[in-house]
Amino acid sequence: MLYPQLTASRMLISLDGFWQFAADHHNDGEEQGWHTGLQSDREIAVPASWNEQYQDLMYFFETGWYEREVEIPQHAQSEKIWLRVGAANYLSTLWVNGIEVGQHEGGHLPFVFEITEFIKFDRPNRITIRVDARIMPDRLPPGAVPEDEMIIGFKGQYPSNYYDFFPYGGINRPVLLFTTPDSYIQNIHTSTKLSGSDGEVNVRITMKNKISGTCRVSIRGTDSSLNRKLTANEADVEIEGCLRVSQARLWCPEDPFLYELEVQLMDDQGAMVDQYVQKFGIRTVVIEGTKLLLNGKPLFLTGFGMHEDFPVLGKGVHPAVLTKDFNLLDWIGANSIRTSHYPYSDEFLHYADRKGLLVIGETPFVGFVRSHYQGNAIRDKAQRVITEMVERDINHPCIIAWSLANEGDTFVPEADAFYKSLYDHAKSLDDSRPITIINCLDVEEDVALKHYDFVSINRYYGWYEQAGRLDEGCRVLDAKLDRCYELLGKPVMITEFGADAVAGVHVDPPELFSEEYQAEMTCRQYEIIRSKPYTIGAHVWSFADFKTSQTPSRVVVNRKGIFTRDRQPKLAAHKLKELWKQ
Incomplete structure (x- = not known):
């Protein structure tokens, strides 16, 4: 459904602000009647993740309950009344005045329910939203994955999500009440x-x-x-x-x-x-040979993978953070980002449309594992989320491509038909943009990339491999890029490359975790990628440091950011600016 708008025929009310909140540690709040009246003396901000607002909620991954009251103007009695939540992680249920209205699964896309029949015009209306943030193997993205199904890391991290960003819970995007006419x-x-x-x-x-x-x-x-x-x-x-x-x-x-x-x-x-x-916007995007063409002109994508992540807010949307991030992207000379690893907010995309930032829109399919290919349950869930993403975002000129998965297990035979079905489904919804998925291991055994319009790969030579041996890492990157194009014959984009740097750590000669090592690795590898005639882009991982689960390889946060988590530049930011603004 269309993004809510205040017009001559439509009313719009923001429900952002303070809500009553209760932590449901045993996931039995409905049995206790919390939907008929929440017994809570705690307030919480919306939109924002619950984890960083209270110390005791940082590692709370059960169910949270939100409640507030709203009075509806009398003149809305002849209108249809709707409630829209921009995103809540992960499984949400809405009650109005104690009556269940509906449920939505998925943590990164909006849900809208008509609530007309549940509204009272002679008294305040109680809005209750339950958000189940439990980490489970069949959620997108998954967690609590058995170790024998893992193809890359994340063993023993806390909490046990199978992806490298923090599994923030709560209502992370705006809550809007709006009206439409009957027709x-x-x-x-x-x-x-x-x-x-x-x-x-x-x-x-x-x-x-x-x-x-x-x-x-x-x-x-x-x-x-x-x-x-x-x-x-x-x-x-x-x-x-x-x-x-x-x-x-x-x-x-x-x-x-x-x-x-x-x-x-x-x-x-x-x-x-x-x-x-x-x-x-009026524009065209096509893949032609080894080129990505925007309005018929070749385009090379410079920029980042990034996260919706900021101190205190968690994944909460805030206009000041958007303003700061877009300012820094412009300052450094980036022309593009990937919404790694989930669809970003409507507000981000509206801003990107106005600012001319090119966006690869990505699904929350990071960490696909072998059991996901058994039966049709995950495939059907994946296709539903693709449908929701494309229907929401299809009018945005900033979105120039779709990415349907990041770092899944694409090396087993069952992945072939599975990823082909995702491609076909997305193409049936939108044939005006190229579509990709992202590979993190050697492409020789990959069975899925051949179905997609261009190849996207994440590579960390000189960091996870050849650690500290930057010359060797650069030689391997150069050879592996050529091998990738030789095998697949399609344009190649490097969607992730980079190194961790702890801000303020300086070492000469450069060593791991120093700002010097990150800067030299990023710039040298960018120049190798840019020199290839078949590459269409290079996105550094990542734009800013971001919070992850606890693991010995992460010092509180993932420090691959070119900017710190509070958006201060590291040495690599200044070096990339020199490269990208030549």
């Missing part, structure tokens, strides 16, 4: 292509309709429009058409221009019933 615009899908200097904008609009009237579609600032007559009581109306923009202004990092598609639902008397404005 309303439900979804808008745009895709663009070029015809000479003109842009062709294909639109598909879905409405829920109970009136006779007209749907008007136009691009503001142009003479492009289309109308469709509507008959009363059409339960699901879908309008498709193509709008042409002459002398189109193309979206790109240098000029991230956004057009506005206005959709209006009018009744027979010409009065507006519903209105929505969808921003979009």
Whole structure:
């Protein structure tokens, strides 16, 4: 469903702020009737992870309960009323006034429920959200994985998630209450292509309709429009058409221009019933030979993998952090990021659209293990999450590719059909962007990469292998890149490379964990990657230090950040700036 918007026909109320909170240590709060009234004397901030707000919650990975009251304006009685949670990790259940409304699985995408029938207009309404953050093998991403199924590290770490970032629990993105008319615009899908200097904008609009009237579609600032007559009581109306923009202004990092598609639902008397404005950019992205082309021009991606991670907030979205991060990306000369290892917030992507940051959107499929290939349960869950991600993000011009998995077990025969099914499913939803998955081991035995549009690999030669032997690590990287292209014959992107550095540690000659070693390794390996005619990008791991589970290989946080966790530059940041802003 469309991102909530305040318009002439829609009301929007933020429920961010302080909520009552209770930790359900035995996961039996529903049996105790917590959904009918939470007995709690503790307040907690939303959006933000619960772990860093209270010391006793840092390693709490059970179920948390949130509650607050809200009064709905009387004039909303004729409207549909909806509640949207941007993301809550991991399994969420919503009650309104003690009545269960619905449940959503998944920690990194929004869920929306209509709550009209549960609302009272003569009293405050109690909103209750239960968030189950338990770590389990069948969740995406998984945890508590048996050691005999692991293909890489994470043995014995605490907590026992099978991925290298902290499994923050809680409501991490905004909670919004909004209204729509009874007849309303439900979804808008745009895709663009070029015809000479003109842009062709294909639109598909879905409405829920109970009136006779007209749907008007136009691009503001142009003479492009289309109308469709509507008959009363059409339960699901879908309008498709193509709008042409002459002398189109193309979206790109240098000029991230956004057009506005206005959709209006009018009744027979010409009065507006519903209105929505969808921003979009006119641009094309294709793989052609060994090149990635944006608007027909070759593009090399410089930037980072990064995390939604900040002190105290955990994975909570905050506009000041977004502003700081985008400022630093611009300062260093990065043109792109990958949303490693899950879809990022709507707010991040809206900002990227406006700022011209190129984004590879990634699913939460990190740490796939062999048992996931047995039966259809995980495949079906994976396809559902792909659908949710693509439907939410398809209109964002900043997203130039999809990544469907990171560092899964792609070396067993069962992975072949599994990853082919994910590719086919994603392509059926969006054939306008290239699709990849990310490999972390030698490609010789990989059975999945061949199905994808370009090859993405994570490589740490000189760190996890050839540790401290940077010359040898660089030679291995050079040879392995050539071997990868020789075997697969597709464009190659290095989605992760880098080294840990403890800020303030300086050693000459450079040694592991020093700022000098990180800076030299990152810059030398970037230049090797950039020199290859078949590479399309190099993303350093990572943008900033981030919190992980406790393990002997991590000193409180993962220190591969070019910036510290509180966003101060290390030596490597200054060196990369010199390379990327030449």
